[in-house]
Amino acid sequence: MNLLIAALPAFLASIVEFVEALTIVLAVGVTRQWRSTLIGVAAAVAVLVVLIGVFGSALVLLVPIQTLRLVVGGFLVIYGLQWLVKAILRAAGAKSKHDEAAIYQREIAAMREEPAVPASGMDWISFTVAFKGVLLEGMEVAFIVVTFGASAGQLGPAALGATIAGVLVLFVGVAVHRPLARVPENGLKFMVGLMLTTFGTFWAGEGLGVEWVASDATLLGLFAIFTLASLIAVWAVRRRLHVAPAFGAKRTTKEA
């Protein structure tokens, strides 16, 4: 159970982040130079592995579990709510959805405005853009791996979940050779937001001294409550957006 708790959120969150990183890597590789791009990707992955190893081990070894769960839980609540609120607004049509194909076109246009690729040797523009893209997207994965891994005492499975997601996205990306625009990103973000908020609430509560009614099984109850509340929120926002123009029209008439 603990193994799944650590691996599943890391896997799902990693798919979302790696799909976004793949868009940048493909745009740089296609327009400039694959060799320097891939070296940039490898360098970013190496930095992420070191960060996860160092911070994950330090947290597990040095911080008491009660404090760790309060701090990690607090961070997860903040981060989870960010994902969840955005996913709810997107599902309700109040926020535009992430469009990988459009981002890919923008990245390609930006790359074409850069100076020409050197005839030989390293192309530092390819390296830097790929390194930065993978590192920034990967930092969010590292955050989730370290927090879930440390709190559940399962750093290895969390890292494995993220690695499997990375390999999967890379494999599919290489196979189709274009951005993965058909991955249901918002659905995944919705699910990850729910998971992060659920675990964040649970662990922060334990850190604060809360006694959960059903012990670990409370997680299922919290997940159900947050899911139901989120679906109601999607319905309410959709309804509000649908009704709002009528109010606007009324106000305009009055003002006139």
Next chain:
Amino acid sequence: MRYLGAFGAFWYDFLIGDRPELFVGSIVVLGVVWTAINMGFNPTAGGGLLTVLILLLAGLSIWSASRRRA
């Protein structure tokens, strides 16, 4: 200095971004529950209080964002 600025900007964007109310609100919620439990509030009821406050916080953020959109 430039790298420190970039590091700070990353964390700002990561934890606060365009929804600062969620960052501040979460800290306030945790503070309220911590204070309540330390003042003798039932620790089991504390779980319910924490859950309700988080739901309220999310609801307020969604309400404010959808109001701007509407």
